[in-house]
Amino acid sequence: MSVRPLLTREQSRAVDTLAAEKYHIPGVILMENAGRGSAELLFARKPANVLICCGPGNNGGDGYVIARHLDLLGVPVIIALFCSRERIQGDALINFKIIEAAGIEILDCAAEHLCESFAAQLSQADWVIDAMLGTGVTSPPREPIASAIGQINASKAQVMAIDIPSGLDCDTGQPNAPTIEADFTATFVTSKPGYQKPAAQSYVGEVHVVDIGTPQALLREVLR
Numbered sequence: 005m006s007v008r009p010l011l012t013r014e015q016s017r018a019v020d021t022l023a024a025e026k027y028h029i030p031g032v033i034l035m036e037n038a039g040r041g042s043a044e045l046l047f048a049r050k051p052a053n054v055l056i057c058c059g060p061g062n063n064g065g066d067g068y069v070i071a072r073h074l075d076l077l078g079v080p081v082i083i084a085l086f087c088s089r090e091r092i093q094g095d096a097l098i099n100f101k102i103i104e105a106a107g108i109e110i111l112d113c114a115a116e117h118l119c120e121s122f123a124a125q126l127s128q129a130d131w132v133i134d135a136m137l138g139t140g141v142t143s144p145p146r147e148p149i150a151s152a153i154g155q156i157n158a159s160k161a162q163v164m165a166i167d168i169p170s171g172l173d174c175d176t177g178q179p180n181a182p183t184i185e186a187d188f189t190a191t192f193v194t195s196k197p198g199y200q201k202p203a204a205q206s207y208v209g210e211v212h213v214v215d216i217g218t219p220q221a222l223l224r225e226v227l228r
């Protein structure tokens with residue numbers, strides 16, 4: 005496939021479902037490929053230290069995989085968790101348990117009062133990874149993620165968005181209030197229709213497509 009067509013948010017979710025149900029690829033393999041590919045993209049930029057902001061879903065799951073691979077590459081990482089541990093499930097929970105067992109530092113930022121250390125870590129961060137909201141987002145960002153987006157945008161850290169800059173409508177390119185302003189975005193399988201729109205440029209930054217191992221036949225089926 006020379007120039008890949010663009011998957012909408014719904015089509016991206018169809019790819020994830022079909023990959024598991026029709027092509028027998030466990031989601032945690034797709035997540036490993038997504039996280040490893042994203043970690044290697046960031047490592048190439050020689051990060052001094054990385055603060056990885058994780059939301060409640062599989063976008064957060066990508067963040068846990070990225071943390072493990074950057075840690076393995078010798079990069080100091082800290083996870084900022086923007087949901088209660090109890091909310092984490094499925095493929096994200098598998099990867100959360102791995103980094104917990106590996107002793108990677110996790111800041112509990114789910115409850116406002118536990119979040120003082122987030123501001124301190126953010127001020128020290130060379131890079132921030134936005135693994136808060138991906139294709140499962142259904143409305144403008146809610147608290148505590150909304151406040152985190154504002155603090156991240158106000159910080160001096162460089163920002164890498166995972167799959168979708170949190171807050172951005174990936175189909176129209178329209179931002180919500182607030183939306184992550186990323187220096188670059190690692191998006192999965194294909195770029196998204198909204199990423200080429202003028203309104204999206206200050207949010208997506210440089211777009212990189214990361215393959216997650218889905219077969220060509222699956223793409224052809226979804227894009228038909």
Ligand SMILES: NC(=O)C1=CN([C@@H]2O[C@H](COP(=O)(O)OP(=O)(O)OC[C@H]3O[C@@H](n4cnc5c(N)ncnc54)[C@H](O)[C@@H]3O)[C@@H](O)[C@H]2O)[C@@H](O)CC1
Pocket residue numbers: 020021030031032034035036038059060061062063064065066136137138139140141142143144145146147149166167168192216
């Ligand atoms: N097999 C898969 O499904 C794969 C998924 N991947 C990652 O998983 C993401 C999709 O994961 P999910 O479907 O879990 O969804 P998300 O991880 O995008 O998170 C959505 C969750 O956040 C909450 N939420 C929704 N709207 C919100 C809002 N406006 N404010 C605050 N919280 C909100 C909901 O609880 C929802 O469960 C993709 O974007 C990609 O990053 C990748 O790992 C590739 C494989």
Ligand SMILES: [K+]
Pocket residue numbers: 063134135136137138165166167168169170
């Ligand atoms: K994101």
